[in-house]
Amino acid sequence: MAARWEAIDGPAGMAEQGLDSNEGLLRQHGLPPPAEGPLPEGAPLHALPRPARDAFDALLDARTTCRNYDPQASIPLEVFSGIMARTFGRRGSGRPAPGFEVIKRTSPSGGALHPVECFLIVQRVQGLAPGLYRYRAAEHALLAVAPQVAAPVAGDVGTRALPAGEAATAWSSESLRAFAQIAVAGQGFFADAAVLCVLAPRFHRNFWKYRNHAKAYRVCILDAGHLSQTLQLCATQAGLGPFVTSAINEVDLERAFGMTHYEQSPLLVCGFGPRAGTLVESEFDPNRRVWPR
Numbered sequence: 001m002a003a004r005w006e007a008i009d010g011p012a013g014m015a016e017q018g019l020d021s022n023e024g025l026l027r028q029h030g031l032p033p034p035a036e037g038p039l040p041e042g043a044p045l046h047a048l049p050r051p052a053r054d055a056f057d058a059l060l061d062a063r064t065t066c067r068n069y070d071p072q073a074s075i076p077l078e079v080f081s082g083i084m085a086r087t088f089g090r091r092g093s094g095r096p097a098p099g100f101e102v103i104k105r106t107s108p109s110g111g112a113l114h115p116v117e118c119f120l121i122v123q124r125v126q127g128l129a130p131g132l133y134r135y136r137a138a139e140h141a142l143l144a145v146a147p148q149v150a151a152p153v154a155g156d157v158g159t160r161a162l163p164a165g166e167a168a169t170a171w172s173s174e175s176l177r178a179f180a181q182i183a184v185a186g187q188g189f190f191a192d193a194a195v196l197c198v199l200a201p202r203f204h205r206n207f208w209k210y211r212n213h214a215k216a217y218r219v220c221i222l223d224a225g226h227l228s229q230t231l232q233l234c235a236t237q238a239g240l241g242p243f244v245t246s247a248i249n250e251v252d253l254e255r256a257f258g259m260t261h262y263e264q265s266p267l268l269v270c271g272f273g274p275r276a277g278t279l280v281e282s283e284f285d286p287n288r289r290v291w292p293r
């Protein structure tokens with residue numbers, strides 16, 4: 001609960017401290033610890049055979065965090081549906097006891113419980129009204145979510161609860177974009193993604209098995225991380241740019257999607273969409289798998 005943010009602008013906060021660039025970090029803190037732990041002196045190294053490359057290597061190497069989305073381009077419904085099915089869909093199921101169901105996904109999950117649900121900010125998918133949704137694995141379907149906060153406007157850093165007695169209304173694409181930017185704590189380059197996925201575990205599903213258990217919360221975090229990597233690979237395979245961030249405004253997301261924070265709360269936001277034609281924000285593509293195209 002202490003790690004949850006509300007109305008935080010991450011890049012602005014880092015810039016205020018002069019920590020928004022490697023130059024600033026190096027100036028203030030010197031070099032980071034090396035990329036790998038040091039070798040013990042004289043220890044022999046066992047060289048491994050050089051692996052043969054195949055198509056899977058090409059896919060793995062093409063995954064690069066996208067910070068340059070085309071803010072106009074949309075995704076065909078079939079492509080979106082395929083990424084959802086491969087990442088969050090039910091590939092099979094088991095029934096250990098009557099009323100107790102576990103689902104098989106393409107990512108592992110502690111206790112096979114898969115407590116993580118995917119909520120969506122859909123900005124540009126052909127044939128799908130822009131808005132907030134919840135993905136249902138059982139039916140491979142979306143449930144529209146009526147936003148539980150007032151429609152944000154560009155420049156807002158946080159959300160406001162709906163005024164008493166006011167019913168939720170559908171948002172304009174500008175409000176949705178403003179909300180996406182709040183979701184990713186002011187990182188506008190991620191807010192331009194066609195689709196943003198909010199991964200939020202239902203803690204009580206996991207805590208049913210891992211009771212008063214030192215690893216229970218850790219398992220939820222790891223589950224979300226696995227799903228994010230699977231989503232990134234599926235999006236890359238579809239020719240789209242993926243991202244993940246843990247710099248998110250959890251409290252604003254809970255408020256908008258109507259989550260009760262001790263029952264369900266976001267751990268990360270990942271997403272995907274068509275890349276822009278030009279590189280403006282930096283991406284880490286040292287082997288030129290993505291840029292220049």
Ligand SMILES: Cc1cc2nc3c(=O)[nH]c(=O)nc-3n(C[C@H](O)[C@H](O)[C@H](O)COP(=O)(O)O)c2cc1C
Binds near residue numbers: 245246
């Ligand atoms: C848990 C996690 C949180 C991240 N948060 C951010 C973030 O807040 N902003 C950002 O620009 N990138 C974020 N990233 C992306 C990393 O910066 C990126 O993975 C890293 O630079 C390596 O580049 P690559 O993903 O292209 O290999 C995050 C990645 C992970 C795994």
